[in-house]
């Protein structure tokens with residue numbers, strides 16, 4: 502899931518048993534209501550509003566708009582800003598980029614009144630409540646911290662931070678200041694994810710044994726950070742599959758991995774010829790407990806005849822098998838096209854959930870803003886994002902040391 506500047510190329514449940522329900526709080530008055538029901542309504546309403554086909558009930562009372570600033574006006578801002586500027590719950594008041602020309606250009610294009618050359622000027626400038634962080638992967642941790650310390654809610658592109666400890670500290674700062682922190686990706690919000698989780702919960706696959714997920718392409722060619730320390734194919738690409746598999750099969754107990762660099766030098770738009778110093782090829786084994794094992798394969802050296810186009814990808818990129826059933830997600834988990842299912846009772850592979858029901862991968866920050874405006878919760882949680890971050894850092898540790906790494910973090914599961 503990657504796209505170049507000004508390009509439109511895409512980057513690329515239901516309970517086993519009812520988990521604890523969050524109690525309603527002033528910040529989250531709807532917490533005890535079904536989160537997927539809310540999400541589905543929201544996604545459909547958002548899509549219909551964007552297309553002009555829906556007015557909200559009580560439309561005479563305009564929705565509360567969350568004053569929003571976006572930092573990082575590169576490639577992915579071309580995906581976020583069209584969403585944010587269409588949302589009835591968002592008012593984009595400022596943009597920021599250390600390449601000020603980029604912030605100026607996006608401010609003009611998306612009619613945003615204020616733009617700034619750094620986070621300090623942004624925080625001191627036009628007031629806002631919610632920061633959307635789409636900067637380089639290595640920058641998120643410090644920018645998210647600055648924003649939280651300045652009293653802003655944060656939606657961060659992945660990863661939220663570079664280590665589990667730093668991410669947990671950010672969450673502590675957020676909780677202390679009664680602020681919200683969320684991180685991409687939002688694969689658990691798709692109706693295809695929901696369908697797969699429902700089949701698992703209903704026992705349709707029998708005794709679940711194994712799963713495989715894969716995602717790769719030839720690698721971004723515009724920015725060096727993807728290949729530098731703190732970048733790599735794990736937090737850029739495998740993060741989607743790891744989120745989906747842990748979301749479907751449960752928190753991971755142990756990780757083993759082998760990582761490598763296949764292409765040690767690359768040419769990228771911002772720095773020319775560079776050395777690749779973070780993995781561009783990854784094989785990660787996940788132990789979900791109770792004997793369930795899964796495997797994620799990802800990298801920046803994968804030829805794909807469809808390039809970055811999610812909607813043209815029709816392979817199964819996630820497959821799960823058990824003693825009496827098989828399930829394959831059609832297309833990528835960030836833009837799934839359906840789910841194929843075969844069971845002992847119904848052994849012909851049949852396709853389900855071909856309707857996205859309004860889900861698009863670029864919508865995470867919109868959903869977060871809606872949550873801030875109305876209290877409607879997301880299925881995406883910071884605890885899950887931090888667990889995925891721990892898996893990524895554990896995979897690196899495992900590969901370097903040649904050993905299995907036990908994890909310490911967890912998240913609320915099942916994701917419903």
Ligand SMILES: NC(=O)c1ccc[n+]([C@@H]2O[C@H](COP(=O)([O-])OP(=O)(O)OC[C@H]3O[C@@H](n4cnc5c(N)ncnc54)[C@H](O)[C@@H]3O)[C@@H](O)[C@H]2O)c1
Nearest residue numbers: 502503504512573574575576577598599635636637658724
């Ligand atoms: N490009 C995509 O299609 C895509 C898709 C999904 C997720 N992402 C994620 O989005 C993030 C950004 O990726 P991108 O492809 O847009 O990269 P990019 O290089 O195109 O854009 C990043 C921008 O952030 C700016 N920036 C860096 N440090 C900054 C700082 N301290 N303050 C202000 N601005 C700063 C850079 O100048 C640049 O304009 C990454 O986490 C990436 O994994 C990208």
